[in-house]
Amino acid sequence: MSFSLYSVSGQGFVGRDENITELVKQLSSKNKIGFSLSGIRRIGKTSILKETKRLLEKKGIIVIYISVWSIVPSTVDEFAKILNRATILAFEKKLPKKFKFEHLLVTGTKALQTFLQNLKLSTTVAADLEASVSYVRKESDDVENAMKKSFSLIEDLSRMTKTQSVLVIDEFPSLADLTYGTKNQKMGLQIIQLLRTLFEDFKLTKLVVSGSFRDTLENLVTKSKAPFYKQLLLREIMPFNKKEIEEFLKHYLHTLKFSDEDTKNELYKITSGIPYNLQLIGKEIQYLELKKIDRKKLSEIIKIVLQKDGEQSFKEFTENISPSEIKVLKGLAKSPGLSPIDISKQEFIDENSVNNSLNLLGKKGIIKKVKRGRYEFTDNLFSEWLKYQSLL
């Protein structure tokens, strides 16, 4: 089996039975239900979305997958383009005649209606497309209408082709940052409101969103003032459990023998059950062509991985945090379980900053509170990397 640092589905996808069963069953049912998936970085959200997509498509359900991070520049206009393009592509096989959104964009204004008529679409679908095209071509500046028509296109195509569909928006909280016009006015939140209103009335289209920062996702989905409050089922994606790690090992490294249970437990602990870490360490074990592994060998491999890939893998974590947050993290990495007061003494920062930092780091999902005054890393490999950095 080949290792991957990208999201996986199909062959390389292991575990997650409960999540997948629920998602596929509910999303293919007649129930009016959508989901919001949260989970720390690299826990496997995108993979779950893609595996769900694959299985739903097998059942004849149309799935439109969009990652907000692929919208570059992050403007409403670009979003409209990407959404329309993805929608048409997803429905392609069910259309009377094949076409691409780009075809519509290059057809002259006058010819557009004839072009659309020839495609034998329903009147609502044709009208949705016409509105989106004229907006993207800057012939109209009614952005709200254009967005409304872009989302309605999915529901109207579903009705026209008599299919159920699912719109999946990955990295959903970033939608809030989309801007509009020459002044880069933020209007993402308006779009999110609109999405909510529209989905309330959609009969054939369901919505699934996903995001990694619990805080921002909560603002949109869980809090009582949030636009999607009580509209979506909330599911937190958890680390692999021991059974899933066993499954991962069997699938990816089936010839590898563990010299004892202790070594396996250590692998479980150091990876924190995060699939990305398993891919990272697994590819090294494969590269070294190891047949057998004990604790000593495992810690050697961890060192090699941190040396080779640590910076690339964890830089992103330290880029968006303040110097005192880093100090707190380093303190916790050096002495796991240290209380806030002791962190303050050990790292020479005042107690207020320590508590503040702990709070912010918790919101970012980098650490979790296990009980009063006691914090743990959500990713032990990251903690190991910080420790390793301090030794350099």
Ligand SMILES: Nc1ncnc2c1ncn2[C@@H]1O[C@H](COP(=O)(O)OP(=O)(O)OP(=O)(O)O)[C@@H](O)[C@H]1O
């Ligand atoms: N079920 C799985 N089986 C095997 N590998 C997996 C699984 N889920 C995730 N992975 C691996 O873990 C890594 C992260 O996966 P993925 O991109 O799906 O996570 P994510 O939560 O979407 O991450 P991000 O926060 O960066 O968006 C990838 O290397 C992927 O191959």
Ligand SMILES: [Mg+2]
């Ligand atoms: Mg992802």
